[in-house]
Amino acid sequence: MADEFLLRCWGVRGSTPTPGSSTLRYGGETSCFEIRAGDALILVDCGSGARNFGMELCRGQARKFDLLFTHTHLDHICGLPFFKPAYDPNFEVTAWAGHFQDGTKLVDIVSRIMSPPIFPVAAKTLKAVEFKSFTAGDDIPRDDDLVIRTTRLNHPGGACGYRFDYHGKSICIITDHEHGDPAVDEVLPGFVQGADIMIYDAMFTDDEYDSFQGWGHSTWQKAVQLARLGNVKTPVLFHHDPRRSDDELDEIGLAAQAAYPGTLVASEGMVLKP
Structure with missing residues (x-):
């Protein structure tokens, strides 16, 4: 549909893939989102969930799209060497990163993980990919009706949040992020203001957080708080x-819904339409 706007989750797990019987319902693949806005296709992050998405793309008609990285920790980039469209010159993939604070380039990181003895196939074999950089806080340039805004997040090594606005609807992706940086926390309520959908890093609970402070992740309670402010x-x-099982995620989901009706727990295959 010409005005279709949606988000599909291909991977929702943090830190490392978690296959097994206790993660079947919510899924064990790491970060990967598909966003459709009319004819535009955007991929956010290329974690292990991107492998399945890549195979799906090869069966479809889309041949040109953008790949936006929130950051380049392994769980958000490990799917790229197994992302089939990246090797196919019939595709055009523009890969963006805006979280670097020291002059590092996205191609430098990809070349590091795709080199012996870590990986046998070099980054130069990604024939379809053009690597570009921006600075978190800038808009991503486009020539269609989709507006992509960005913001800096609080995460070791830096991270970037995204807001997608299309025909009066909006989707925000705020991961990986740890609350507590005053400069970042001051900006986020305005950045997500009025959003129809907000993906938020809820790796921990408030009770767990003290043991993991400084790891770069937030809690479901902070997700609810930001949703209320914004x-x-x-x-x-x-x-x-x-470590989180499906049953434990069920419990978190119930508590979050009680605190803020309408809150959802992300799962693989979930499709959300603003």
């Missing part, structure tokens, strides 16, 4: 702790 319609808890 008048967000549907907060979606994301970046699930790899």
Whole structure:
């Protein structure tokens, strides 16, 4: 549909893939989102969930799209060497990163993980990919009706949040992020203001947080708090702790819904439409 706007989750787990019987319902693949806005296709992060998405793309018609990285920790980039469209010259993939604070380039990181003895296939074999940089806080340039805004997040090594606005609807992705940096926390309520959907890093609970302070992740309670401050319609808890079972995520979901009706827990295959 020409005006279709949606987000599909291909990976929702944090830190490391978690296959197994206790993670079947919510999924064990790491960060990967598909966003459709009319004819535009955007991929956010290329974690292990991107492998399945890549195979799906090769069966479809889309051949040109943008790949936006929130950051380049392994759980958000490990799917790129297994992302089939990246090797196919019939595709055009523009890969963006804006979180670097020291002059590092995205291609430098990809070349490091795709080199012996870590990986046998070099980054230069990614024939379809063009690497570009921006600075978190800038808009991503486009020539269509989709507006992509960005913001700096609080995470070791830096991270970038995204807001997608299309025909009066909005989707925000706020991961990986740890609350507590005053400069970042001051900006976020305005950045997500009025969003229809907000993906938020809810790796921990408030009770767990003291043991993991400084790791770069937040809690479901902070997701609810930000949703309330920003008048967000549907907060979606994301970046699930790899220790977290489906049953435990069920419990968190119930508590979050009680605190902020409409809150969802992200799962693989989930499709959300503003």
